[in-house]
Amino acid sequence: MRMIPTTARTLSDDMSKRVLSLERLHVSFFTDAGELAVVRDVSLSVSAGETLALVGESGCGKSVTALATMGLLDHPGRIVAGDITLGDDVISGFSEPQMRKVRGARIGMIFQEPMTSLNPVFTIGRQLAEVLRLHRGHDDRAARLASLALLERVRIPAALERLRQYPHELSGGMKQRIMIAMAIACEPQLLIADEPTTALDVTIQAQILELLDELQKDLGMAVILITHNLGVVAQYAQRVAVMYAGEIVEQAPVTELFADPRHPYTQALLQSLPGTVDPGRQLNVIQGTVPTPREFPAGCRFATRCGEVLSRCASDVPPASRHGGNHVFSCWQRMESTS
Amino acid sequence: MSTAALLEVRDLAKHFALRRGLLGRPSGWIKAVDGVSFHVREGETLALVGESGCGKTTTGRAVLRLIEPSSGSVTFDGQELLKLNAGDLQRMRRDIQIVFQDPYSSLNPRMTVGNIVGEALRVHGIARGAELNERVAHILERVGLSPDFRHRYAHEFSGGQRQRVGIARALAMAPRFIVCDEAVSALDVSIQAQVINLLKDLQDEYRLAYLFITHDLNVVRHIAQRVAVMYLGRIVETAGTDELFDNPRHPYTRALLAANPLPDPSSPRPRALRGDVPSPLTPPPGCAFHPRCAEALAHCDRQTPTWIQIARRHGVACHLHQNTSRQGDDEIPDG
Numbered sequence: 001m002r003m004i005p006t007t008a009r010t011l012s013d014d015m016s017k018r019v020l021s022l023e024r025l026h027v028s029f030f031t032d033a034g035e036l037a038v039v040r041d042v043s044l045s046v047s048a049g050e051t052l053a054l055v056g057e058s059g060c061g062k063s064v065t066a067l068a069t070m071g072l073l074d075h076p077g078r079i080v081a082g083d084i085t086l087g088d089d090v091i092s093g094f095s096e097p098q099m100r101k102v103r104g105a106r107i108g109m110i111f112q113e114p115m116t117s118l119n120p121v122f123t124i125g126r127q128l129a130e131v132l133r134l135h136r137g138h139d140d141r142a143a144r145l146a147s148l149a150l151l152e153r154v155r156i157p158a159a160l161e162r163l164r165q166y167p168h169e170l171s172g173g174m175k176q177r178i179m180i181a182m183a184i185a186c187e188p189q190l191l192i193a194d195e196p197t198t199a200l201d202v203t204i205q206a207q208i209l210e211l212l213d214e215l216q217k218d219l220g221m222a223v224i225l226i227t228h229n230l231g232v233v234a235q236y237a238q239r240v241a242v243m244y245a246g247e248i249v250e251q252a253p254v255t256e257l258f259a260d261p262r263h264p265y266t267q268a269l270l271q272s273l274p275g276t277v278d279p280g281r282q283l284n285v286i287q288g289t290v291p292t293p294r295e296f297p298a299g300c301r302f303a304t305r306c307g308e309v310l311s312r313c314a315s316d317v318p319p320a321s322r323h324g325g326n327h328v329f330s331c332w333q334r335m336e337s338t339s
Numbered sequence: 340m341s342t343a344a345l346l347e348v349r350d351l352a353k354h355f356a357l358r359r360g361l362l363g364r365p366s367g368w369i370k371a372v373d374g375v376s377f378h379v380r381e382g383e384t385l386a387l388v389g390e391s392g393c394g395k396t397t398t399g400r401a402v403l404r405l406i407e408p409s410s411g412s413v414t415f416d417g418q419e420l421l422k423l424n425a426g427d428l429q430r431m432r433r434d435i436q437i438v439f440q441d442p443y444s445s446l447n448p449r450m451t452v453g454n455i456v457g458e459a460l461r462v463h464g465i466a467r468g469a470e471l472n473e474r475v476a477h478i479l480e481r482v483g484l485s486p487d488f489r490h491r492y493a494h495e496f497s498g499g500q501r502q503r504v505g506i507a508r509a510l511a512m513a514p515r516f517i518v519c520d521e522a523v524s525a526l527d528v529s530i531q532a533q534v535i536n537l538l539k540d541l542q543d544e545y546r547l548a549y550l551f552i553t554h555d556l557n558v559v560r561h562i563a564q565r566v567a568v569m570y571l572g573r574i575v576e577t578a579g580t581d582e583l584f585d586n587p588r589h590p591y592t593r594a595l596l597a598a599n600p601l602p603d604p605s606s607p608r609p610r611a612l613r614g615d616v617p618s619p620l621t622p623p624p625g626c627a628f629h630p631r632c633a634e635a636l637a638h639c640d641r642q643t644p645t646w647i648q649i650a651r652r653h654g655v656a657c658h659l660h661q662n663t664s665r666q667g668d669d670e671i672p673d674g
Contacts, residue, residue, distance in 0.1 A: 057527035058498075171615045172391075201390035201554065206598040206611035228527065231557070231600035235608055255604045272532035273602055274561035279580065280539070283532040283561070289497050290527075 019189045019222035020069070021045035025082035025092075027061075027068050029293070036293040038077070039064050039246045040301075041317075046222040046239075048189070053237035053254070054226045059290055061246035062226045066192050068092075069224075070107055071099035087189060105135045108183030108221075110176070112195035117179055118167040124178055125163030128185070135186045150181040154211060173204035180211065187219050194226040209236050230273060234258055239326075242266050245290060245301035252327040262329040265302045300332065308333045344378035345548050346402070346516055351375045351411035353394075353401050357620070369619050371397040373572035374411075379516065382546040386563035386580070388553060388595070392616055393569040395552045399518040402550065403435055404428060415516065433463060436509035440521035442501030446493035446508075452479070453489025456507045463512070474511070482507045482537060499530035506537065516548045524555055535562060556599045560584055565652070568592045571619055571627040578653040588655045590632045626658065634659060 027039035039061045046052040054062045067073050069084055071094065084092035091102055103109070111117050119127060128150065129143035138146055144163070151159035154177040167175055176196060183191060193212065197205035213236065216223050225237055233240055234254060241251045242263065250263040261267045270276070271284040288305045297303045303313040310332050318330040353372040356365035372394040379385045387395045401408040404420060413420040415435060423431060439445035446455055457475040460466045466474050476486035482503040493501055502522065509517050519538065523531045539562065541547055551563055559566055560580060567577040568589065576589040587593045594612040614631040617623055623630050629639040636658050644656045 057529060173615055201616070202556070203390065203594060203598045203612040204615070206600070206609040207613075209600075209609070210611050229600070230528065230602040234602045234604045234606070235600040258602070258604050269528060270602070272529050274532070274535065274557045275602070277561075279561050282536050282539070285532045285536060286529040289499060289530065 017047040017049070018045050019048050019087065020224070021083075021085045022065070022069065023083045023085070025065070025068065025084065026080045027064055027073065027077060028080045030076040030078065033294070037246065037296065038293050039068065042082070042243075042246075042248050044241050044248065044251065046190070046224055048220050048222055049216065050239065051216065051223040051225055051237045053233040053240045054224055054243060055228065055230065055233050055240055056243035057228060057290060059245075059292075060243040062243050063194055064246075065243070066109075066194050066224065066226055070103055070109060070192065071096070072103075104131065104188075105186045106188050106190065108186070108188035108191045110179045110183050110191070110193045110196050112198045118175060120167050122166075123163065124165055124167065124170070128163070128178070128182060131182050131185045146185070147181075150185055151178075153184070153215070154178075154181045156181075171204075172200050173207060176200065176204075176208050177211065180208075180215070184215055184219065184221075188221060190222045190224070191216070192224045192226070195228070196225075197232065198227070198229070205232075212236075230270065242269070245296055246293070247301055247330070249302065249331070250327075250329040252323075252329075256324070256327055260323075260327075262323050262327065262334050263302075263331050264306050264308050264333070266329075268307070300330070306333075343380070345381045345416060346379045346550070347412075347414045348378065348398075348402060349376050349412040349414075351398065351401055351413065352409045353397050353406060354409045367620060370572050370622070371619060372401060372408075375569070375572075375574055377567050377574065377577065379548045379550055381515065381548055382542065383565070384542065384549040384551050384563045386551045386553060386559040386566045387569060388556065388559055388566060389569035390554060390595075390616055392571075392619060394572040394619075395569050396520055398569070399437070399520050399550060399552050403432070403437055403518060405437070429463075433459075433512040434515045435518075436512065436514040436516070437518040437520060438502075438505050438509050438522040440524055442493075442498055442505050442525065445505055446501060448492060448494055450492070451489060452484075452491055452493060452496075452504050452507075455493065455504060456489070456511050459508070459512050465512075478507045478510055481541075482510065483533070497530075499526055499533060502526060502530075502534055503537070506534070506541070510541065510545075513545070514547070515545075516550070518550045518552065520552045521554070522551075523558060524553060531558070538562070556596065557602075568595065571617065571622050573627070573656065575628065575657065576653075576655045578650075582650075582653055586653075588649060588653070588660055589628075589657050590634050590659070591628045594631075626656075 025042040029036045056062050128147040132138040132143040132146050237254050240257045241248045244265045250266045268286045299315045300313045300318050318332045320328050320330050321335040355369040357367040389395050400406040523534050563580050566583045567574045570591050576592045597610040600609045625640045626644050629635045644658045648654045
C-alpha cells in the first residue's frame with residue numbers, strides 16, 4: 001500500500017488509447033449563500049472502446065461532472081480547478097464557440113429524458129438533418145440520405161416513415177434510439193450517456209444498452225455511462241467510478257469492484273441491494289441521508305454515515321490509495337488497516 | 340395465517356372512452372384493465388409487476404375506487420366495495436390505503452406534515468386536539484421521523500423522508516390493506532433499503548396486506564410472497580415468488596426476467612425482448628403478446644389464451660401450456 005497522487009495518468013491502462021481524462025477537477029456553485037464545492041478533486045480517464053460507469057445516488061455530482069466535461073455548466077456553476085483533456089486538447093480552457101464545435105462532433109451525448117431532449121414541433125427528419133448540416137456541412141439531399149443510414153444503424157424499422165413523424169408519435173425506446181442516432185451522427189470519440197435507460201422499461205432498457213454496446217464496438221468510442229443502477233453497471237461497464245457527495249470514493253475494474261469493494265460506502269451500497277439477503281429478511285441499510293453540499297464535512301464526505309469512522313475522518317481529506325494494479329479508493333480506515 | 344382472502348378481485352375491468360370533439364361519442368375504447376382477478380390474504384404481499392402501460396396502476400386505483408371500475412367485483416373482508424354508497428365507502432377506506440410513487444407530487448405543499456398525517460383522523464372524527472397531536476407524533480416516530488417534523492412542510496425533506504410521510508399518512512387510520520404503487524421506485528438504493536425494511540416491519544407488526552405495484556423485479560423477489568405479471572391489461576401469470584423466478588412459464592415473464600440486469604458481473608448479460616409494447620388502443624388480436632413472442636404458435640394471433648392452473652399456486656394464460664392443466668382442479672384462477 002502506498003499513497004499516490006490522484007492523477008488520471010496513473011489510472012489508465014493504455015495511455016495511447018486514452019480519449020478523455022479529468023485531472024483533479026473541482027466544480028463549485030457560487031450562490032448567494034457562498035461557494036458550494038459540489039465536485040471535489042475528481043480524476044478519471046476513459047479509453048477508446050472502453051465503458052466507464054460513473055455510479056452514485058442522486059446529488060452525488062455525477063451529472064455535474066458530465067456537464068462540466070461538455071462545457072455545459074450553467075451559472076452559478078463553474079470549474080474552479082483541474083483540467084479536462086480530450087485527445088490532445090485541454091478543452092477545459094476552450095471558449096464557448098470552440099466547445100460548440102467539440103460537442104456533437106467529438107463528444108456525443110444522450111440524456112435520461114428523450115422526450116424533453118427532442119423538439120416537439122419539428123419532425124424527426126428535420127432534427128436529424130439539422131445535426132448533419134451543422135456538424136458535417138451536408139446539404140438537404142445528403143442530410144436526408146445520411147439520416148436514413150443513421151436510423152438503420154440504430155435499428156429503427158421503416159426509417160423513411162419515421163423521418164416524417166413527430167417525437168410524440170414515437171415510443172420512449174424509439175425516441176432514445178433517435179437521440180442515439182443524433183449523438184453518433186459525427187462518429188464522436190466519446191459518448192456520454194447520462195441515465196440513458198432510467199425512464200425506460202426493463203425490456204426496452206436491454207434493447208438500448210445492447211445497441212449502445214454494438215455501436216461502441218463498431219465506432220471504437222469511449223463511453224461514460226452515468227447511472228444509479230448497479231445492475232446496469234455490472235453488466236455493461238468495464239470500469240467503475242463510484243461517486244459520493246461530489247467525490248470519487250473508489251475506482252476499479254467492474255469485476256473487482258463487485259467482488260472486493262474497498263471503500264465503506266461502496267461496500268454498504270452493494271450490501272443494501274435487495275438480493276444480498278434472504279427474501280423477507282431485513283436489508284442492510286446506510287443510516288441517515290446524503291448530506292447537502294452545505295453540510296459536506298470538511299474531511300471525508302462519507303464520515304457522517306460511515307460505520308468505521310476514525311477521529312481524523314471528519315477533518316482530514318483521505319488521499320487516494322492503490323489496491324492492486326488498477327483499483328483506487330480514498331479511505332483513512334482502509335488505508336491504515338491494510339498498510 | 341388465515342387462508343381466507345382479505346381482498347378478492349374478480350374480472351375487474353376499466354375501459355376508458357376515447358372521445359372526439361366536445362360532445363362526441365366514444366370513438367374507441369382503451370381497455371386499460373381487461374378482466375383481472377387476484378386475491379391478497381391478511382399479512383401477505385402480492386406484487387403486481389409489468390411494464391408501463393400494462394394497467395398495474397389503474398388496477399391498484401380501481402381496487403380503491405379512486406378510479407371507478409367499468410365492471411367486475413372487489414370484495415374486502417367479505418363486503419362488495421363496488422356496490423357501497425359514498426358513506427359506506429368512506430368508512431371502508433379506513434381499512435384500505437395507498438402509498439404513491441412520487442413523494443414530491445403526492446404531498447400537499449401547503450399543509451404541514453402534521454396536517455397531512457392527521458387529516459384523515461380529523462375528517463373521520465377519530466381524534467382531535469391533544470389526542471390528535473399525540474397520535475400523529477406517535478405515527479411519525481413509528482416510521483422513523485422526529486415528532487417535531489409535524490410543524491414543517493414536505494418540501495423541507497428529502498425523497499426518503501417524504502416517502503416516510505406518505506407511509507405515515509397511510510398508516511394513520513390503522514388500515515389492514517395498503518396499495519403500494521411504485522412506493523420505493525423513485526428512491527436511491529440506500530434509501531430504498533430503509534423504506535423496504537420499514538414496510539416489512541409495519542407488515543409484521545400490524546399484519547398488513549400489501550398490493551405491491553412495481554416494475555422492479557429485484558425488489559419483488561425480496562418483498563413479495565406471490566407475484567402477478569401483467570401485460571396489456573391482463574394478468575398473464577401468477578405464482579409464488581420463488582416459483583415465478585425459478586420456473587417462469589409465460590414467455591413474457593421469461594423475457595422480463597431475462598432482461599433484468601443483475602448486480603453481478605459474472606451473471607449472464609440481459610437478453611433483450613424484441614419490439615415495443617403495443618398501444619392499448621389497438622391491442623393485437625389473440626394473445627396480446629404474440630407479436631413479440633419467440634415461441635408463438637400458429638393460433639396465438641387468433642385465439643385468446645384461457646387461464647390454465649398448472650400447479651396449485653401457479654397459473655398462466657398461454658397457449659403453450661394448454662395441455663399441462665391439472666385435471667379436475669377447481670382452484671381460483673390466481674394461485
